[in-house]
Amino acid sequence: MTAGETAPGLSGQRDVLDGPFTTRQLLRLDEAMRLADSSTGLTFSVYVGDLEEPTRSYAEKLHSQLVTPPTSVLIAVSPNQRVLEIVTGPDARRRLPDRTSKLAALSMAAAFGGGDLAGGIISGLAQLADHAGRQ
Amino acid sequence: MSIIETTLIFAGSPAAVILLVAGAVYAGGSRRSKRYRPGRPFEFTPVWFLAAPEQVAEVAGRSELTAATRPALTGAEADKEWPAEAQVHEHATGGASDRW
Numbered sequence: 036m037t038a039g040e041t042a043p044g045l046s047g048q049r050d051v052l053d054g055p056f057t058t059r060q061l062l063r064l065d066e067a068m069r070l071a072d073s074s075t076g077l078t079f080s081v082y083v084g085d086l087e088e089p090t091r092s093y094a095e096k097l098h099s100q101l102v103t104p105p106t107s108v109l110i111a112v113s114p115n116q117r118v119l120e121i122v123t124g125p126d127a128r129r130r131l132p133d134r135t136s137k138l139a140a141l142s143m144a145a146a147f148g149g150g151d152l153a154g155g156i157i158s159g160l161a162q163l164a165d166h167a168g169r170q
Numbered sequence: 171m172s173i174i175e176t177t178l179i180f181a182g183s184p185a186a187v188i189l190l191v192a193g194a195v196y197a198g199g200s201r202r203s204k205r206y207r208p209g210r211p212f213e214f215t216p217v218w219f220l221a222a223p224e225q226v227a228e229v230a231g232r233s234e235l236t237a238a239t240r241p242a243l244t245g246a247e248a249d250k251e252w253p254a255e256a257q258v259h260e261h262a263t264g265g266a267s268d269r270w
Contacts, residue, residue, distance in 0.1 A: 054217040055206050068221040084216020095263055097218075104263075114212035121265040128264035136266035148270040152206045 055083065055114070060153035067157045076170030077127050078107040079163070081156055086113040086120065094120035110143075110159060114152065119144055121159075127167070135166040208270070 056064065064081070071079045080101060087093040090113065098109040105124040108131065112119050121136045139162040146155030171179075206212055 053215050055204060055212070055214045056217075057204055064219060065221070068219060072221040079221065081219040082216070084214075084218075091267060094265075098263060101220075108265075114206050114208075117208070117270050119268045119270070121267070123264045125263065128262075131264070133264045133266055136264065137268075140266040140268040144268040144270040147206075148208055150205065150207050 056153055063157055064153060067160045071160045071164035074169060075164050075167040077167055078103060079160060080109050082111040085115055086111055086118060090118045090120055094122050098122040108163060130167045131163060139163050
C-alpha cells in the first residue's frame with residue numbers, strides 16, 4: 036500500500052504507522068494515490084518530513100530518485116518548515132502546467148494551515164489528477 | 171437526613187464525578203497525539219508514499235528513509251540520474267512551492 040520508507044516488511048509498516056497519519060487517513064491516502072495514478076498514468080508520490088535547505092533542490096533530488104522521474108509528480112511536505120513543494124517531471128509538466136501546480140499548492144497550504152495534513156494532501160492529489168486528465 | 175448523608179450527597183457525589191472526568195482526561199492525554207498542529211514541532215518519522223511501492227524499489231533497496239539514514243538518499247547514486255548540468259536545464263522539472 037505505501038512505499039513507506041523501507042523495503043517491504045513489518046518494520047516499514049510500523050514506521051508508517053508511527054507517522055502523523057491514522058490508519059483511516061492512510062487508507063484514504065492510498066485510495067487517492069491509486070486513483071490518481073491509474074486515471075492519469077503519471078506516478079504520484081507523497082513525502083512528509085523535513086526537507087534540507089534549499090528545500091526546492093532537495094525536493095527535486097528526491098523526485099529524481101523515483102524510477103521514472105519524467106512522468107512522476109512528487110508532493111513534498113515539511114510541516115516543521117511549513118514548506119510545500121510540488122515537483123513535476125518534464126513529461127508530467129506538459130500535462131500539469133506550473134499554474135495548475137500552484138493552484139493545487141495553494142489549496143493544500145490552506146488545509147495545512149488549518150492543521151489538516153491528510154485532507155490537504157488528498158485534495159491536492161485529486162486536484163492534480165483532475166487537471167492532468169485521462170492518460 | 172443526617173449531616174453525614176447530606177455531605178455525602180451534596181459534596182461527595184460531585185467530587186466523585188469531577189474525579190472521574192479528570193481521570194478520563196488524563197488517561198487519554200498520556201497517549202501521543204497523532205495530529206499535526208501548525209506551529210507545534212512535528213516529530214514524526216519522515217514517510218514517503220507511492221501507490222505502487224515497487225516503483226521506488228531503487229530507493230527502498232538503497233536505504234531506509236529514517237531521519238538518521240536519510241542523507242544516504244542524496245548520495246552519489248542520486249546525482250547519477252541526471253548527470254549533466256545542461257541536461258537538467260533541457261529537461262527542467264516544473265511544479266510549485268508554497269508556505270503556510
